[in-house]
Amino acid sequence: MARRRRRQRRQDSFGKRARREGFPARSVYKLEEIDRRMRLIRRGMRVLDLGGAPGSWTLYAAEKVNREGKVVSIDLNPHEGTMPANVDFRVADIRDVDVDSLGGEFDLVLSDMAPKTSGMRDADQYRSYELFCTAVDVAERVLVPGGNFVGKIFQGAEFEDARARLREVFTKEKIVRPKATRDESYELFLCGVDRRPPED
Numbered sequence: 648m649a650r651r652r653r654r655q656r657r658q659d660s661f662g663k664r665a666r667r668e669g670f671p672a673r674s675v676y677k678l679e680e681i682d683r684r685m686r687l688i689r690r691g692m693r694v695l696d697l698g699g700a701p702g703s704w705t706l707y708a709a710e711k712v713n714r715e716g717k718v719v720s721i722d723l724n725p726h727e728g729t730m731p732a733n734v735d736f737r738v739a740d741i742r743d744v745d746v747d748s749l750g751g752e753f754d755l756v757l758s759d760m761a762p763k764t765s766g767m768r769d770a771d772q773y774r775s776y777e778l779f780c781t782a783v784d785v786a787e788r789v790l791v792p793g794g795n796f797v798g799k800i801f802q803g804a805e806f807e808d809a810r811a812r813l814r815e816v817f818t819k820e821k822i823v824r825p826k827a828t829r830d831e832s833y834e835l836f837l838c839g840v841d842r843r844p845p846e847d
């Protein structure tokens with residue numbers, strides 16, 4: 648009981664800290680940890696952020712790539728607050744987006760996309776797997792050789808298929824479950840490192 652309360656306090660504190668630091672969602676600390684561990688985001692990079700609303704990951708990436716870099720962010724919903732000048736935020740379903748309209752190649756693709764959960768665990772996991780595969784397909788199209796990828800997935804029956812798909816595109820993979828993830832959540836981040844050169 649005491650342990651559960653301690654955990655709850657830790658989760659709540661991520662939310663408060665996010666608001667204090669000007670981010671609309673606590674999820675920013677997941678990306679911060681992944682970035683700290685994998686050294687993904689650098690000044691001048693072009694980043695594509697899928698599932699970018701309400702905007703925490705987009706803001707974090709925009710700050711790190713600085714004015715020399717750019718973040719293109721896509722979500723079904725609009726972002727909260729104001730975005731800096733180096734962000735191009737588009738309201739769209741990624742499945743309907745023509746990737747050629749995104750303005751060229753990217754160094755990093757992020758996907759924090761998640762389906763609206765129905766409470767039916769198997770169905771939610773499958774929809775999360777589908778969104779993850781969509782994100783990998785987009786990354787395959789837009790990443791420069793050597794580029795990197797971070798994608799959220801709800802762990803389930805298709806998890807090994809998701810890993811296999813990732814390995815088709817990237818030379819290395821890493822699985823990360825950041826500390827800011829809620830204890831009851833079964834989400835993980837599958838990261839693809841070093842996009843293989845496209846086949847002729």
Ligand SMILES: C[S@@+](CC[C@H](N)C(=O)[O-])C[C@H]1O[C@@H](n2cnc3c(N)ncnc32)[C@H](O)[C@@H]1O
Pocket residue numbers: 671672674675697698699700701702703704705721722723724739740741742759760761762778
């Ligand atoms: C957990 S939220 C992302 C939070 C965001 N990374 C942040 O830090 O503010 C997941 C998002 O995925 C988006 N999403 C789900 N399916 C999508 C799709 N097919 N195309 C674009 N966005 C999608 C949802 O609208 C939702 O805003």
